[in-house]
Amino acid sequence: xxxxxxxxxxxxxxxxxxxxxxxxxxxxxxxxxxxxxxxxxxxxxxxxxxxxxxxxxxxxxxxxxxxxxxxxxxxxxxxxxxxxxxxxxxxxxxxxxxxxxxxxxxxxxxxxxxxxxxxxxxxxxxxxxxxxxxxxxxxxxxxxxxxxxxxxxxxxxxxxxxxxxxxxxxxxxxxxxxxxxxxxxxxxxxxxxxxxxxxxxxxxxxxxxxxxxxxxxxxxxxxxxxxxxxxxxxxxxxxxxxxxxxxxxxxxxxxxxxxxxxxxxxxxxxxxxxxxxxxxxxxxxxxxxxxxxxxxxxxxxxxxxxxxxxxxxxxxxxxxxxxxxxxxxxxxxxxxxxxxxxxxxxxxxxxxxxxxxxxxxxxxxxxxxxxxxxxxxxxxxxxxxxxxxxxxxxxxxxxxxxxxxxxxxxxxxxxxxxxxxxxxxxxxxxxxxxxxxxxxxxxxxxxxxxxxxxxxxxxxxxxxxxxxxxxxxxxxxxxxxxxxxxxxxxxxxxxxxxxxxxxxxxxxxxxxxxxxxxxxxxxxxxxxxxxxxxxxxxxxxxxxxxxxxxxxxxxxxxxxxxxxxxxxxxxxxxxxxxxxxxxxxxxx
Amino acid sequence: xxxxxxxxxxxxxxxxxxxxxxxxxxxxxxxxxxxxxxxxxxxxxxxxxxxxxxxxxxxxxxxxxxxxxxxxxxxxxxxxxxxxxxxxxxxxxxxxxxxxxxxxxxxxxxxxxxxxxxxxxxxxxxxxxxxxxxxxxxxxxxxxxxxxxxxxxxxxxxxxxxxxxxxxxxxxxxxxxxxxxxxxxxxxxxxxxxxxxxxxxxxxxxxxxxxxxxxxxxxxxxxxxxxxxxxxxxxxxxxxxxxxxxxxxxxxxxxxxxxxxxxxxxxxxxxxxxxxxxxxxxxxxxxxxxxxxxxxxxxxxxxxxxxxxxxxxxxxxxxxxxxxxxxxxxxxxxxxxxxxxxxxxxxxxxxxxxxxxxxxxxxxxxxxxxxxxx
Numbered sequence: 001x002x003x004x005x006x007x008x009x010x011x012x013x014x015x016x017x018x019x020x021x022x023x024x025x026x027x028x029x030x031x032x033x034x035x036x037x038x039x040x041x042x043x044x045x046x047x048x049x050x051x052x053x054x055x056x057x058x059x060x061x062x063x064x065x066x067x068x069x070x071x072x073x074x075x076x077x078x079x080x081x082x083x084x085x086x087x088x089x090x091x092x093x094x095x096x097x098x099x100x101x102x103x104x105x106x107x108x109x110x111x112x113x114x115x116x117x118x119x120x121x122x123x124x125x126x127x128x129x130x131x132x133x134x135x136x137x138x139x140x141x142x143x144x145x146x147x148x149x150x151x152x153x154x155x156x157x158x159x160x161x162x163x164x165x166x167x168x169x170x171x172x173x174x175x176x177x178x179x180x181x182x183x184x185x186x187x188x189x190x191x192x193x194x195x196x197x198x199x200x201x202x203x204x205x206x207x208x209x210x211x212x213x214x215x216x217x218x219x220x221x222x223x224x225x226x227x228x229x230x231x232x233x234x235x236x237x238x239x240x241x242x243x244x245x246x247x248x249x250x251x252x253x254x255x256x257x258x259x260x261x262x263x264x265x266x267x268x269x270x271x272x273x274x275x276x277x278x279x280x281x282x283x284x285x286x287x288x289x290x291x292x293x294x295x296x297x298x299x300x301x302x303x304x305x306x307x308x309x310x311x312x313x314x315x316x317x318x319x320x321x322x323x324x325x326x327x328x329x330x331x332x333x334x335x336x337x338x339x340x341x342x343x344x345x346x347x348x349x350x351x352x353x354x355x356x357x358x359x360x361x362x363x364x365x366x367x368x369x370x371x372x373x374x375x376x377x378x379x380x381x382x383x384x385x386x387x388x389x390x391x392x393x394x395x396x397x398x399x400x401x402x403x404x405x406x407x408x409x410x411x412x413x414x415x416x417x418x419x420x421x422x423x424x425x426x427x428x429x430x431x432x433x434x435x436x437x438x439x440x441x442x443x444x445x446x447x448x449x450x451x452x453x454x455x456x457x458x459x460x461x462x463x464x465x466x467x468x469x470x471x472x473x474x475x476x477x478x479x480x481x482x483x484x485x486x487x488x489x490x491x492x493x494x495x496x497x498x499x500x501x502x503x504x505x506x507x508x509x510x511x512x513x514x515x516x517x518x519x520x521x522x523x524x525x526x527x528x529x530x531x532x533x534x535x536x537x538x539x540x541x542x543x544x545x546x547x548x549x550x551x552x553x554x555x556x557x558x559x560x561x562x563x564x565x566x567x568x569x570x571x572x573x574x575x576x577x578x579x580x581x582x583x584x585x586x587x588x
Numbered sequence: 589x590x591x592x593x594x595x596x597x598x599x600x601x602x603x604x605x606x607x608x609x610x611x612x613x614x615x616x617x618x619x620x621x622x623x624x625x626x627x628x629x630x631x632x633x634x635x636x637x638x639x640x641x642x643x644x645x646x647x648x649x650x651x652x653x654x655x656x657x658x659x660x661x662x663x664x665x666x667x668x669x670x671x672x673x674x675x676x677x678x679x680x681x682x683x684x685x686x687x688x689x690x691x692x693x694x695x696x697x698x699x700x701x702x703x704x705x706x707x708x709x710x711x712x713x714x715x716x717x718x719x720x721x722x723x724x725x726x727x728x729x730x731x732x733x734x735x736x737x738x739x740x741x742x743x744x745x746x747x748x749x750x751x752x753x754x755x756x757x758x759x760x761x762x763x764x765x766x767x768x769x770x771x772x773x774x775x776x777x778x779x780x781x782x783x784x785x786x787x788x789x790x791x792x793x794x795x796x797x798x799x800x801x802x803x804x805x806x807x808x809x810x811x812x813x814x815x816x817x818x819x820x821x822x823x824x825x826x827x828x829x830x831x832x833x834x835x836x837x838x839x840x841x842x843x844x845x846x847x848x849x850x851x852x853x854x855x856x857x858x859x860x861x862x863x864x865x866x867x868x869x870x871x872x873x874x875x876x877x878x879x880x881x882x883x884x885x886x887x888x889x890x891x892x893x894x895x896x897x898x899x900x901x902x903x904x905x906x907x908x909x910x911x912x913x914x915x916x917x918x919x920x921x922x923x924x925x926x927x928x929x930x931x932x933x934x935x936x937x938x939x940x941x942x943x944x945x946x947x948x949x950x951x952x953x954x955x956x957x958x959x960x961x962x
Contacts, residue, residue: 036666418643486680489641492667493674493751494694494741504693508684 038498042417045409046425052466053431056443063446064286080287093265100183101248107188108244111341112195113237120203122327124334137345138193139574141527143253143544144563146186148349151356153177157364159352182258187251189345191244198240202233221325235310242303246296250436252530267292268438275534289439297434357560375561385562388546392526399464400521404514407472415480433470437530440467445534455537463531468524475517479510519577526569592617592781593749598647600633607633609805620775620782622792625802631785635751639674640667651748673742674751679734681726688722691740698745708744716740732763743778750782768794789829801825819868822955826881833882833927836957839874843867848949853880856924864899865952877957884930886951892942902945906937920945
């Protein structure tokens with residue numbers, strides 16, 4: 001006890017050498033109280049985030065109300081809205097967007113709700129394994145999915161058409177994906193996991209006692225499911241449906257692959273069409289972008305302000321005790337239903353891509369006698385695709401890293417800062433969620449076209465980070481919310497500076513969120529299409545753009561090979577994500 | 589102004605609500621001061637201002653005569669440069685570190701040599717009885733053990749000041765009692781000046797040299813445990829600390845040299861009774877409205893009629909009697925007032941039985957009446 005001061009001593013003796021205590025007051029007097037490393041870093045990150053988000057949105061609005069006609073001074077008017085947007089061609093594309101998004105949402109809801117219920121509440125065999133596979137489409141590129149489905153169900157050369165003709169003796173082409181139904185089908189398959197994640201999360205968090213008390217009060221199983229379970233998950237179903245609708249309305253690759261070549265345009269493809277070619281008109285494109293953003297923002301607003309506050313808090317601290325329903329013989333029907341979904345969304349598309357990519361040529365039938373790896377050799381040696389692979393990897397690594405660094409500081413500002421504007425920061429940081437990729441890309445194009453960023457990979461990087469910051473931030477925020485602020489504060493009172501606390505306490509504690517967020521962004525950036533499509537220039541191609549180029553200029557077999565390269569990379573990333581992060585983190 | 593820690597005119601508002609509304613107090617070296625009050629009274633905000641975790645709107649805080657916070661002079665020493673230790677309600681034990689790593693951390697950031705850190709960590713872990721958990725991850729431990737880790741971590745570097753923010757409120761009753769005795773022992777042994785925040789009056793009584801009772805951002809009373817309990821300065825303190833019967837009355841004769849004044853309490857309607865009561869603080873002019881505070885355990889019960897006509901004597905009927913083992917809890921109806929009495933179970937009175945109540949004048953404390961309160 002010799003090291004501890006006794007009451008008689010006036011000075012606390014310290015064992016061993018101890019650096020002289022810095023004169024706190026003297027150090028603090030030199031600068032105003034707010035000039036600190038923490039204030040500068042957090043304030044700087046917040047400001048950067050706000051500029052990144054607000055600048056393109058502001059520029060988009062500004063451009064949409066400006067009229068620039070050749071040889072005339074530009075002026076402001078709502079003409080782009082009152083004349084252009086209401087023209088029959090554009091109205092038709094708006095109608096198409098609403099139609100395919102609604103259709104896809106309904107089909108995805110059917111799949112997603114039933115699969116979630118099967119996995120969380122029934123004794124269907126193999127449901128743990130099925131769960132893993134059901135999430136795969138979440139990580140894959142819908143654009144590549146659309147191309148794969150065109151190998152399966154295109155008129156004439158579609159594999160399934162061939163099978164149906166041969167087996168069932170159906171004449172002509174029973175299936176075609178090159179229409180609105182095809183777009184709905186592919187969108188639904190790829191956005192089912194979003195719906196599924198919302199519903200299964202809600203089912204798992206639900207207190208089993210809610211259902212058990214219905215049973216003990218005399219309600220049958222079916223009645224309990226319909227009267228208790230379903231109403232309790234309804235808010236989550238609505239949330240999921242809104243997110244699916246908004247994602248479908250903003251989806252660019254699927255309508256580009258299945259609709260555009262056959263004059264079926266949606267809002268996203270029209271926005272793109274107006275940025276090049278013969279009818280180039282940035283102002284009109286900006287106006288249409290604003291209309292699409294208004295549509296998606298309305299839904300996001302409804303979700304945040306009306307549905308989220310009505311969600312039932314059924315969370316208990318007890319952890320998950322599933323009460324599994326015995327389906328009897330019907331469990332095999334449930335299994336078959338689940339397998340059918342996996343067949344449509346994962347197995348058939350990937351198999352089709354694989355088979356086409358190793359064929360010498362593609363004419364609708366797989367020829368086991370003519371197999372080759374030459375298509376892959378071509379993809380890796382052809383300058384454009386080799387460059388695209390390299391660019392995608394660079395952008396994914398740099399983008400995920402920078403994005404996580406930025407969002408970590410912003411999330412920290414929102415949840416741990418002391419500023420009054422924290423609510424506003426939170427609002428601004430979630431704005432990109434309401435903007436489809438192509439719309440935000442339009443704003444970014446207008447904003448940075450006259451800066452040195454244009455025609456470099458940097459503009460793609462800025463685009464990726466701006467659009468997907470909210471994803472990284474949700475990951476960090478969910479971890480931050482589960483950690484007491486006192487964990488950081490106790491480090492400060494123990495004598496560690498802000499920087500030391502960040503390095504030794506905050507970052508290690510946030511590691512799960514940082515790793516999960518990084519991997520999710522890595523996956524998203526590897527497959528990113530709409531922003532890249534609008535912002536790339538020759539030399540700046542990325543994987544999705546390379547797939548697109550191959551669709552337009554190369555053979556089907558080579559296109560399948562380049563798509564397979566992207567799919568392969570994504571599958572590796574998914575594997576890592578599952579190993580390191582788990583799936584609870586996916587609902588953004 | 590010889591206080592070791594001095595807080596002067598401290599004010600902190602969240603939005604429009606003033607959490608701390610211009611309070612001043614001091615602590616002597618080596619003493620332990622408790623900030624006691626209901627939730628939302630500003631005690632934790634005060635503590636966090638002292639730690640430097642909260643930035644006050646006005647006021648100064650000085651430690652060993654040197655300002656660490658002074659809003660007027662723009663001084664705001666960050667928490668890590670105040671050389672203080674803090675124990676949090678949530679323990680705040682770092683889950684990614686072992687017990688030893690948690691406790692060693694403050695020494696590491698102070699750049700102690702490695703060898704000396706190890707020795708010092710062992711010594712402090714021994715002191716809090718956690719030596720055998722040295723290399724376990726801290727979150728595997730029970731709540732009480734985690735709080736010991738937090739305590740060891742906060743005092744390992746002999747800080748100038750030790751701050752406790754409701755450190756025991758997450759523990760169960762038995763553990764709470766055990767750990768609070770231990771905190772007292774350690775504090776006495778090490779002699780670190782401490783400030784302790786709690787809403788639990790028993791905890792405050794056991795732990796403190798001085799108690800400050802806070803309410804709505806202000807100090808209601810400061811003193812040692814005995815003063816606070818037996819001489820409450822106002823209605824809030826009388827009601828917040830222990831149980832009190834508060835009888836409204838009026839001063840009829842000023843206090844004499846013995847500090848006792850005479851008052852008349854009304855028992856509803858026209859019924860009145862003369863009382864001799866102690867004037868706790870401030871002057872009470874004749875005619876002034878006052879409250880007479882009487883603790884239930886200070887009231888003695890006797891058979892009716894005994895000593896009739898004396899001061900501080902009332903008669904009433906037992907309205908309810910609950911046997912509690914070591915005492916009997918009575919409600920006695922006196923006029924329209926109900927008086928709570930906690931009496932030794934030597935004589936038992938039944939419901940409806942008439943009894944005489946008497947209180948020593950020193951146990952009747954005269955505090956400002958309702959109209960005098962702000």
